[in-house]
Amino acid sequence: MFAFIFRRVALIVPTFFGVTLLAFALIRLIPGDPVENLSGERGMDPERRLRLLHQFGLDQPLYTQYFDYIGNVLKGDLGTSLTTHEPVLTEFLTLFPATFELAFFALIFAVCVGLPAGILAAIKRNTVADYAVMGVSLTGYSMPIFWWALLLILLFSVQLGWTPVSGRLAVQFDVPATTGFMLIDTLRSGEPGAFRSALSHLILPTIALGTIPLAVIARMTRSSMLEVLREDYVRTARAKGLPQLQVVLVHALRNALIPVITVIGLQVGLLLSGAILTETIFSWPGIGNWLIHGVQSRDYPVVQGGILLIATIVISVNLIVDLLYGVINPRIRHA
Amino acid sequence: MPETTHAMVLESPSAPPGPWQEFWLSFSRSRGAMIGLGLVVALLLLAVFAEVVAPHPPNEQYRESFLTPPAWAEGGSMRFILGTDPVGRDILSRIIFGTRLSLLIGLISVVISLSLGVVLGLVAGYFRGLTETVIMRMMDVMLALPSLLLAIAVVAILGPGLANAMYAIAIVLLPHYVRLARAAVIGEAGKEYVASSRIAGAGTLRIMFNTILPNCTAPLIVQATLGFSTAILDAAALGFLGLGAQPPTPEWGSMLASALEFIQRAPWVVTFPGLAILITVLAFNLMGDGLRDALDPKLKR
Secondary structure, three states: HHHHHHHHHHHHHHHHHHHHHHHHHHHOOOOOHHHHHHHHHHHHOHHHHHHHHHHOOOOOOOHHHHHHHHHHHHOOOEEEEEOOOHHHHHHHHHHHHHHHHHHHHHHHHHHHHHHHHHHHHHOOOHHHHHHHHHHHHHHHOOOOOHHHHHHHHHHHHHOOOOOOOOOOOOOOOOOOOOOOOOHHHHHHHOOHHHHHHHHHHHHHHHHHHHHHHHHHHHHHHHHHHHHHHHHHHHHHHHHOOOOOHHHHHHHHHHHHHHHHHHHHHHHHHHHHHHHHHHHHOOOOHHHHHHHHHHHHOOOOHHHHHHHHHHHHHHHHHHHHHHHHHHHHHHHHHHH | OOHHHHHHHHHOOOOOOOOOHHHHHHHHHHHHHHHHHHHHHHHHHHOOOHHHHHHOOOOOHHHHHHHOOOOOOOOOOOOOOOEEEOOOHHHHHHHHHHHHHHHHHHHHHHHHHHHHHHHHHHHHHHOOHHHHHHHHHHHHHHHHHOOOHHHHHHHHHHHOHHHHHHHHHHHHHHHHHHHHHHHHHHHHHHHHHHHHHHHHHOOHHHHHHHHHHHHHHHHHHHHHHHHHHHHHHHHHHHHOOOOOOOOOOHHHHHHHHHHHOOOOOOOHHHHHHHHHHHHHHHHHEEEEEEEEHOHHHHHHH
């Protein structure tokens, strides 16, 4: 087991350095240098430009710059935002709980609906229920989520008035951000109605973001379940006279879940991609929204730092999923 | 006469079906795949004959009738079947011309990505060693970034625009083709026909592209079809974020974005472009699933 963990961790080190190289290259590949971008339309006299280049270390050879950059990254210094003049890491950490809360509930929603739907489709293979689940999940899988989010707003917020259109909390509440997780903060604040407001703000973004993972999970559960249901030991369990529900939920599901768990783990990248769109539409103050603003306002330290941090999260989660997979499935561990 | 021979093959009961026939039999048995194929053909025709089919030019502004509802709604007219947008352009015509753009985006980004990916994958799988390590680690880095984020990063470097969005999407799709091509080559390279071709005196390039590549096409075709749907979806997302096609280009994603503030007053400006994206992506996904079932012998019943 230890050797397995070591092998997997060793594999991600080059990937991580590759990502730092990419993030490092990003700011240098952009037409014009950062100093030029700072100076804006009016331009800058050459002497000041040289001084600034020196100040930012941009007159050093590239490899020196890269090692400086890596050194800073390892110290947790990701630079300062050009628009807010706040450290990039501080901004990221302030905004990340909002994205995490959204992605977490989207994944819960996707698993809670997708898993039973996939199991149902597998048991009732080639029936109306199967076709319905597969049809809906194929549609969900093909859904442009920014449009889906707009449709949800149109129906539930505009037509029915059930949920708010955007944001995380109604304006009349002023809840101190102790954890950054709105549901926890509102509960702790004890303000009447605040928790309800936070919850109602969360519903539509959760559905919008969770739809594609839901479809993926339902499809994977169905095909994995179908494969397992064909196995001899399942037939044996049936032959013993065990009730159908027990055979499916106890005997078959345990093994069918192995590939499904991997797929669930792989949704993290998808969720963060989706969060960029979902947050833009619902004005959700998370890292997706922050990153898009960074790109639009050419705030390169933000884009660079954001990419590095998000990639780090994805790499770490994939590693955890890999390790978990090794725990569940010993064959992988010894491969 | 080729037609007679073809007919005879079909009628003779003893002749085994050829590879194409076998593929078609398997493909056409799937209802979803046939629906997908039908939709794709319809979309292609729409894209090719956009000038003939569209009732209005895509950028013509009818100032007197902006935000006209669709024909079946109150206040709508048959002149603008799906209504008009905030500056009085016919939505149906813009969607039809948008088909052309979306299919083109899909085609160009998939072609760039597929050709580059096949070459890199072949090289990695054929030469192994350091070359392979370098190429595959680069692909791992690209896969570590969420697809839309990678596309946004590329657009941040190249600047927003339709062409740059296509390059960005091509880069996003790349690792999948490299991985598939490499895996297929590694599977094939040890087989006897490759060895005999080498003994017959074929050079490295010939073995790579003429001997091995034709035997690895099935997974690449499936991935390319599914790549179309990813490309169209990502291009629309970039357009929606203002990083892809710029107005007044009738691209579906940017059409959605430019109508956002009118969503409450005129839901149709948002509904139809999104529906067009959904149908197109769905069509390619259906076709891709069908192709996979037909081309993958492991799944054959």
